[in-house]
Amino acid sequence: MKILALLALSVALLFGAVDINHASKSELMSLKGIGAKKAEAIMKYRKTHCFKKIEDITMVKGIGSKFIENNKANLTVTKCKK
Template sequence: MKILAIVVLVCSFVFGAVDINSANQSELMSLKGIGAKKAEAIVSYRKGHCFKKAEDLTAVKGIGSKFIAKNKANIKVGSCKK
């Protein structure tokens, strides 16, 4: 599991920001402070909602404004597929 986390982290630096509207659980885990449970919560929330800006992530339980501030440069908000 640690190897997978390291690979995901390296890939995030190589490929840039994480699109919160399309990233899978592993890609979301490359953000600082996101583990498996929070990544799963984001994916679950996204099934019924669309993120229009990074700050919309605060609607997901366990994600606050401090998380947004730490990760703003690594968060991308692509088009919503709804």
């Protein structure tokens, strides 16, 4: 599992920021402070909500402003599919 997370981190860093509206579980897990459970929580939240700005991710339980501080350079938000 650690190898998969490292691979996802490498891909995310090579190709730019992680789009929180469309990222896969492994891409989300490449971010500092995001494990499997938080990645799943993000994916569950975005099924019914759209992240319009990076700061909206704090609406997901367990994710706060410190997460944004640690990952701001690696986060992006694009239009939702809805």
